Amino acid sequence: SQTIHQWPATLVQPVGSPLSLECTVEGTSNPNLYWYRQAAGRGLQLLFYSVGIGQISSEVPQNLSASRPQDRQFILSSKKLLLSDSGFYLCAWSVREWAEAFFGQGTRLTVV
Amino acid sequence: GQQVMQIPQYQHVQEGEDFTTYCNSSTTLSNIQWYKQRPGGHPVFLIQLVKSGEVKKQKRLTFQFGEAKKNSSLHITATQTTDVGTYFCAGYPNFGNEKLTFGTGTRLTIIP
Structure with missing residues (x-):
């Protein structure tokens, strides 16, 4: 069966520090991968998605970046965090052809 | 770009009352999906509708695609305390596009 791992679960980082969040998927090949951000009590904002290794589509211009170094690995990064980067970050995967998405447990990031 | 709005943003209902959330996209969707996010959790897939005018039921939940x-x-008919959470619609804009956009969500709270 397929599983998705996302870590860490919670993170407190100072302003200006770097960020690296990792997401891996098991049990499937060539999935679509997504990074979403959810502000407290708000909706899901699509940040990045990828349909293959090295292929990244960016939806929101900001100080975040994403990479897909391996087929089932998706990384969200920042060189310098801002206070506004605080939120709940969710990684998700789906098979191709408009299928449902499966989410990781999420990372609650607080920038202080 | 594509926008998916939901109304209402919040809904408080007495246990046993019915609840409805509406989802509107600025562009035609290839399909519509619905997710439920429990407080503190991650979104979980509920159902997908593909055909124009399609109606699907899951016990007390009825989904329609315009x-x-x-x-x-x-x-949701005759709400129960277990229905508490935020309900999101989501969709792919057109065939061949893997970008999954979520609606703004409706948060449902139940008054016992």
Whole structure:
């Protein structure tokens, strides 16, 4: 069966520090991968998605970046965090052809 | 770009009352999906509708996809405390596009 791992679960980082969040998927090949951000009590904002290794589509211009170094690995990064980067970050995967998405447990990031 | 709006943003209902959330997309969708996010959790897939005018039921939940494939609704009959959470619609804009955009969500609270 397929599983998705996302870590860490919670993170407190100072302003200006770097960020690296990792997401891996098991049990499937060539999935679509997504990074979403959810502000407290708000909706899901699509940040990045990828349909293959090295292929990244960016939806929101900001100080975040994403990479897909391996087929089932998706990384969200920042060189310098801002206070506004605080939120709940969710990684998700789906098979191709408009299928449902499966989410990781999420990372609650607080920038202080 | 594509926008998917949901109304209402919040809904408080007495236990046993019905609940409906409406989803409207600025562009035609290839399909519509519905997710539920429990407080503190991650979104979990509920159902997918593909055909214009399609109606599906899951126990007390009824899902509809509009004729123009730009709107959808979720209706819960006789709400229970287990229905608490935020309900999101989501969709792919057109065939061949892997970008999954979520609606703004409706947060449902139940008054016992």
